[in-house]
Amino acid sequence: MSGIVGIYSPHQPSLAQAEMLEPMMEAISHRGTSGKSLYLDPDHGLALGSLFGPSAVKNNGENPAFHEDERCVVSLDGTIFNAMDLVSIPPDRSAAALAACWHQHGREAAVHLDGPCVFAVWEKKKRALSIVRDPLGVKPLYWSYESNQGLLTFSSELKGILAHPCVPRELDQRGLTCFLTFGYIPAPYSIIQSCQKLFPGTILTQEEGLAPTTSRYWSMPDLNPDPDDLPVQSAASRQNILARFEAHVGSAKKVGVFLSGGLDSTIALAALTTLGVPDIHTFSLGLAKRHPRINLAADLPFASMAARHFGSSHHEILLAENHDPKELLDQVWRQFDEPILTPNTYSKYFLSREAKRHGCDLCFSGLGGEDLFYGISPGIKKRMARRFRPGDSELDGMIRRYGRAFSIDLQQRLLVEPVDDPWEIALTTLTRYNKDVQSTCPLDRFLLTVLRVMGSEKSIAVQDRTSVLNQVEVRHPFQDPKLLKFSRTLSPDRKYNSETDENRFFLVDAFRRDLPREILEREKAGYPSYYWNQGEVDFLTDLYLSPAGVESSGIFRTETVDEILKDDLQSNNKSAGKRTWALLVLQAWYENYMRKVPN
Numbered sequence: 001m002s003g004i005v006g007i008y009s010p011h012q013p014s015l016a017q018a019e020m021l022e023p024m025m026e027a028i029s030h031r032g033t034s035g036k037s038l039y040l041d042p043d044h045g046l047a048l049g050s051l052f053g054p055s056a057v058k059n060n061g062e063n064p065a066f067h068e069d070e071r072c073v074v075s076l077d078g079t080i081f082n083a084m085d086l087v088s089i090p091p092d093r094s095a096a097a098l099a100a101c102w103h104q105h106g107r108e109a110a111v112h113l114d115g116p117c118v119f120a121v122w123e124k125k126k127r128a129l130s131i132v133r134d135p136l137g138v139k140p141l142y143w144s145y146e147s148n149q150g151l152l153t154f155s156s157e158l159k160g161i162l163a164h165p166c167v168p169r170e171l172d173q174r175g176l177t178c179f180l181t182f183g184y185i186p187a188p189y190s191i192i193q194s195c196q197k198l199f200p201g202t203i204l205t206q207e208e209g210l211a212p213t214t215s216r217y218w219s220m221p222d223l224n225p226d227p228d229d230l231p232v233q234s235a236a237s238r239q240n241i242l243a244r245f246e247a248h249v250g251s252a253k254k255v256g257v258f259l260s261g262g263l264d265s266t267i268a269l270a271a272l273t274t275l276g277v278p279d280i281h282t283f284s285l286g287l288a289k290r291h292p293r294i295n296l297a298a299d300l301p302f303a304s305m306a307a308r309h310f311g312s313s314h315h316e317i318l319l320a321e322n323h324d325p326k327e328l329l330d331q332v333w334r335q336f337d338e339p340i341l342t343p344n345t346y347s348k349y350f351l352s353r354e355a356k357r358h359g360c361d362l363c364f365s366g367l368g369g370e371d372l373f374y375g376i377s378p379g380i381k382k383r384m385a386r387r388f389r390p391g392d393s394e395l396d397g398m399i400r401r402y403g404r405a406f407s408i409d410l411q412q413r414l415l416v417e418p419v420d421d422p423w424e425i426a427l428t429t430l431t432r433y434n435k436d437v438q439s440t441c442p443l444d445r446f447l448l449t450v451l452r453v454m455g456s457e458k459s460i461a462v463q464d465r466t467s468v469l470n471q472v473e474v475r476h477p478f479q480d481p482k483l484l485k486f487s488r489t490l491s492p493d494r495k496y497n498s499e500t501d502e503n504r505f506f507l508v509d510a511f512r513r514d515l516p517r518e519i520l521e522r523e524k525a526g527y528p529s530y531y532w533n534q535g536e537v538d539f540l541t542d543l544y545l546s547p548a549g550v551e552s553s554g555i556f557r558t559e560t561v562d563e564i565l566k567d568d569l570q571s572n573n574k575s576a577g578k579r580t581w582a583l584l585v586l587q588a589w590y591e592n593y594m595r596k597v598p599n
Helices: 018-027 094-112 158-162 173-182 230-249 263-274 299-310 326-335 344-357 369-374 378-387 394-402 408-414 422-434 442-469 481-487 492-496 501-511 517-521 538-544 547-553 558-570 578-593
Strands: 002-008 035-041 046-052 066-068 072-078 117-123 128-132 142-146 151-155 195-197 202-207 213-216 254-258 279-287 313-319 362-364 473-475
Touching: 002 018, 002 072, 002 117, 002 128, 018 035, 018 046, 018 151, 018 158, 035 066, 035 072, 046 072, 046 117, 066 094, 072 094, 094 117, 094 202, 142 158, 151 158, 158 195, 173 408, 173 422, 173 578, 230 263, 230 362, 230 481, 230 501, 254 263, 254 344, 263 279, 263 299, 263 369, 263 501, 263 517, 279 299, 279 344, 299 313, 299 517, 313 344, 326 344, 326 442, 326 578, 344 362, 344 442, 369 442, 369 481, 369 501, 394 422, 394 442, 408 422, 408 558, 422 442, 442 473, 538 547, 538 578, 547 558, 547 578, 558 578
Parallel strands: 254 279, 254 362, 279 313, 362 473
Antiparallel strands: 002 046, 002 151, 035 046, 066 072, 072 117, 117 128, 128 202, 142 151, 142 195, 202 213
16 A cells, blocks of 8 residues: 655746645555655656555565665555566565666556556656556556646645645536546546546656656457367466466465455455465445345355355444444545545445454455456346447447436536536547457447446545555455456357356356355345435535535536435435435535645
8 A cells, every 4th residue: 555646847846845745745645654755856846755554564664665766766656566577676675676677668667567556757867757557547646737837746646636736626527527427537537627537557758848748558458269168268267366366465464355245255265265375354344224125234144154164254344223424424535536426435444444453454355357257147238238229339338327327418407517418528438448448249348348447447446545544455356457368368258148147157167166156156236335315414415415505516506406305315216315425425525625625
């Protein structure tokens, strides 16, 4: 766990002084509670900061995520698994290995790295700054460029950039439209007009006297199906999955697993057990809240069964029927620089908090296994088919599938200043993630696009922001470029054309002997989502969504908000309260970030 911030202001070096950098570092200080490193070049307007947390601490107490030599300075957020393969440097000095690789390969160094990381490199003689985001966007990275001042700022979290006094705060209508359409904001947009997310697999470079430029160094691997039969491909799947988990676990002796009792997370537990990690703790969460349509504690018995089967130290978190979210909700919401619809932003906080209580600085998730290895169940496939209309592309279908909270028509009635063509914004956004996904199978293209866009900017973002509040690092071995490349050798016809649950067979066959039968046969349920619509957050509804509260931000029309509140209150659907929750999240974000600087 770590974080980076930086400023490059060659024309006005006064904007890159320590008094400008330190508030940026303080704004993301939760990403690195064990120490920090700074580098200042006041003559050339360059300032870099690096924070590191418990999972990065080594015996000598040095910051392994920061390095300076006579040629360059490196600030790193993340891990490089192949550091020793690149140069003869101990594996606990990732930034030093990265610097040596950069000396040898320049900007091509990015393609040689194995591991989820973002980093900044300052080349002293060239006076050039490069910032790089990992191929699948596992690590967050925001940047802003003020052309009238020649000021470039960047940070692991948006709040780090907003701590610089020269970065303006104006709502970005495109980012707002993405939030209302998808429930989160994909790169390159952000909720702030002057800021962007660096697109995954991209390098941004600024040289003295020039504006920043970006270039892609990674694209989706080509589909190359292997003709071998199922037993061979299943064995290869198992071998590759174990190899990537081994890389991610490294030398760790004690780890946690966020365990739902579903196939993906149980295979994560099976992999770590097979690798011989001596001290494994598992953490599961359920809600005791009563819901007319879903069991919010359904994961707990399956997770307990899996933990007993593999012998992990198991910890259950059950949010009681009378649980009051007031105490922690504002803290968790404030941690998210941008509004995000899912209520998992609140409940997943408890997983990492419990992990920290039991001494697990490093935890694992099973996120991404479904998209790589077994597609979707027949039931979901049928429901998706209903979202497609004649002539739809997979991207049109994706918008209809995942843009269900606020339809395009409702957005036009909801926003005080609606954009001209929200569908085109959504389509253009998804095209950036989809255009290099090659396959003859529409579902293959669909799910790999979902893996890239939802994985980085929603699912992983939720776990990243909540876990760093508790100084815990979460790794996602399925969300890995090397494993993704291997999965492109598996035939899409085998993954998607089955009309039974046999379309899960790559993972099922690979780990059939490891997993309890009940886990293998369990129907995919998804993480329990509850929108706190039984009175728990009425005080926030009264505050933020009253006519006065809505008018104070000036984003929404009061009459449309009132219509949505009444509809959600009367609804008995599984997602009842979803739209109200989204409006609350947006209004709370506005209060925290547009009216005051987050503390």
